[in-house]
Amino acid sequence: MPARSVSLRHFILGLLTQQSMSGYDIRQVLRSMGWLVGNPSFGSLYPALHALLEDGGVTVDVDARPGKPSRKIYSITDAGRQTFQEWIDQPVGPYASARAFVMRLILADNFSRAGLITQLHQRRAQVAAHCASLNQTAAQEDERSLGQRLALDYGLALATTELAWLDNILNRLSQQPQSMEVVQGN
Amino acid sequence: MPARSVSLRHFILGLLTQQSMSGYDIRQVLRSMGWLVGNPSFGSLYPALHALLEDGGVTVDVDARPGKPSRKIYSITDAGRQTFQEWIDQPVGPYASARAFVMRLILADNFSRAGLITQLHQRRAQVAAHCASLNQTAAQEDERSLGQRLALDYGLALATTELAWLDNILNRLSQQPQSMEVVQGN
């Protein structure tokens, strides 16, 4: 019973809670996010879907369109929903990458509002810890190569921005607890 | 002849160009960078070193310290240096993650100054492209979930910061072409 990270499978489930779609569609969504979630190839996408099928997390409907290549539309089952909920409810590990966080962000609609806020707080704590650790490393008076100094500076710049962003969103969320249009201002 | 990314092996080689060290030491360096380069476990570190040994990229010296556990100090060979140079000279792929970039940054000392600037420019171009792609996605008037809007906003915030950071460093590098203390001003 290994505590798997296995994000792709769960991510697919998350997308399917919002809408039934084909493997190809899923890839389009992923692509539209650019780098953010990586560019999973079909070689990982289709096997993931097949695995989900076997586990009973999804069902297929073949959409045979005369003339055009037929599509396989995957829909999530109740079991799939439950699996997904269990996954998303558990806190992200302390070393979660930005990518893992973004994936959860994209599926934020599947959180309760409170769940979303919890996720954001957890991320905040982790980024803050990362920041502190970088600062600590930077403060050491070891000889350090130019590259290492650059990398530390880079990491701190990004982490600082992320903290500010998180605070910003958390503020908006607590100020306008009913609005869904948190990101509308620009 | 697959164009491998195989970063860990090359990254180890890069570290060894700066100093001979043991597997444990390498892990310490990695740890000191926090998230930036991930936390490769020994399960990947040691096999990587063994593989490098077989390929003749490194040599070992056993440092038997009476009383204490003996350490295996790895040193890079000429062949290893060459392998590393070839790797680092080739441009990063268009989908290189921040992690891949940071790894190259840390090894920046192994670039010529011109090489470093080239790397930074390449990264700049890629981040700019990513940024543009996110903006394009954001501009589409599709219905979009809260999560997707949040993720796009997040990605843009980070990408924008990264662009600014890159410009900043590139400026300093071109203004003070001889100084190594580019990151000294905090």
Place this chain on the structure above:
DNA sequence: CGAGGCATGTAATACGTTACATGATTTC
């Protein structure tokens, strides 16, 4: 004397990428 750090390793497993394979349709 127990916890945690130092120091090395192996084996099972699962995961993703790359390349390969197919075939129809739309666009230039």
Place this chain on the structure above:
DNA sequence: GAAATCATGTAACGTATTACATGCCTCG
């Protein structure tokens, strides 16, 4: 008519994670 897009899939390969296994030293 060639190239790109839609649409699905398989197989080989390499790689990382996890868990396991060992042993000594130091600090509290």
